Amino acid sequence: MQPAIRMDPRLEQRIAEKRAALDRQRPLPPAILAKLADDLRVRLTYHSNAIEGNTLDLGETQLVIAHGVTIGGHSLKEHMEAVNHAAAYDVVLDLAQRETELDEAALLQLHALIMHDLVGEPGVYRRGAVFISGSEHRPPHHTQVPGLMADWFAWCMGDGRAYPPVIRATLAHEMLLAIHPFLDGNGRTARLVLSLQMMRAGYPVALLLQGWRLSYIHALEQAHHGRYSPLVNVIGRAVEAGLDLYLDACDALPDELRRPLREVAEACVIDAGYLGWLLRAGRVSGAKRSGRWYVSAAAVRRYQDEVAAGTIPVGRPRHRSET
Template sequence: MIEARLLNRLQRKKTQLDDLRPLPAAAVRRLNEQLTVEWIYNSNAIEGSTLTLKETQLILETGLTIGGKSLREHFEVINHKQAIEYVEALSTGEASITPFHVRQIHQLVLTHIDDDNAGQYRNLPVYITGTAYEPPEAWEVVHLMSEWGDWLNGPALLLHPVERAALAHHRLVAIHPFIDGNGRTARLVMNLLLMYEGYPPTIIKRANRRQYYRVLAQADEENESPLVNFVGRAVERSLTLYLEACTPRTAPPASEDEWIPLREAAQGTPYSQEYLSLLARKGRLEAIKRGRIWYTTRRAIATYRASVG
């Protein structure tokens, strides 16, 4: 399901990261603090939170109440942090991930927001706004979640870890086992499965919300490759960030390995900046996005050119 070029990059970067273990504690701590804020902000924003990244950081670091923002939005930040801490603890263990853990994560996500339903499977029908997909009836949820656990710890173990995490995420969303909080819970479970296999936490960005919902809808129609590759590109971004933070710099990077904006990278090639941007968005060109600007390396462009002849 993962495109060959993307799979090769994921395997190479994962191997490079594993070769650096044990990772430098100070660098990992700083990066984890940054990614935790971004993870919480983006996951909540996808679900409609109006808090900014800076406001999210202030709530986490100071406990301040942000004027004009709802109490629910504040609890969504605090709860998500506690859920991440639970996921981090689980990821270092050896136990299989089961529906019990999914319910525990959901309970943390909805604590003080909807205590009656936190950690409880729904007993009512639910509808997903903006999609024709209809989740299963409430009476089917217990059985479907049991099947999800059997699949996750059976046939899914034969999949690449990124494929397994992406598909587990989609199957959870498709079951929609809870009244509320399904998306946040599914993304936490996805990261739990990735971290369990030694991958860094991966962020689905608010800016990519439309594409995220589009690939989920395609997966509803049994076309799962777009979702798997979408998640794979997000995993690659996290691997790149960790490699940059943890790789010792005894000398400046070789010029062909230096990250440069696509505008600069396009110079001297047969490709326009717009075409390179398209390749980056599709995951066909190794690239990372910082803010609103895509970056790649000259080596990545050379690799792409060689692959297409």
């Protein structure tokens, strides 16, 4: 029996409208695609690693990935996590262009890249017990993992096709994390698989922001108990964030044109210094041009709505203003 899953209808409508707007822009110029690939390599790496506790910020992640810079005050492990995730993202881009579905060999390859030099045996299923900190869910015994993963692949290529893309990807994400097939690196691997599944369905990547970490973890816990709607809404927002990046890159959102930080802060009645912190932390999507931040009023209002609804935590404001 298929679980009942309902996405917030407003979110569902926004995704449909933005997907249609993106389709009208296709095929995107190669220069835009290349710029988006470089941008998302950094953004996905930063946000996914930050969800797992990595303390490199967005700018530091870019320096590590693009220039091999060593950042003081950060461990070698954190540097390796950034480099590894970026390499795995490149493989995801290649897999997204293939005709075949994700198979076991490709999944193990992704894990091997993500955990290269971080664990003893990357790219193999666990042969021991794992526990998820702060969760009531207990992953299955390691002897069950190969069979459960075979079932997971079969579901993705079979019964899962009966669901709309976002819901299918949500269910696949929860099932993969419930199995927890690896000793470490499950979350980062599962989030890349999530993006791969969305790209194969004609969407951009699903950009799960680190500012959503608590709501994401809580939604996963609910999904492990059969309540899937909170998770589909979190992942739906991640899909929308990916769509926004693509549409903004090709200037296809006239109602969301970015304006200078201070102008938007005044219009949205938010402290300019606080908004600058939100942009630097990656909690609100924006762009820095010639040393100045530009952001859309709609992006700020979405953040304010999510804070008001209690779906994301309030960040800590800075004391100085950003220009």
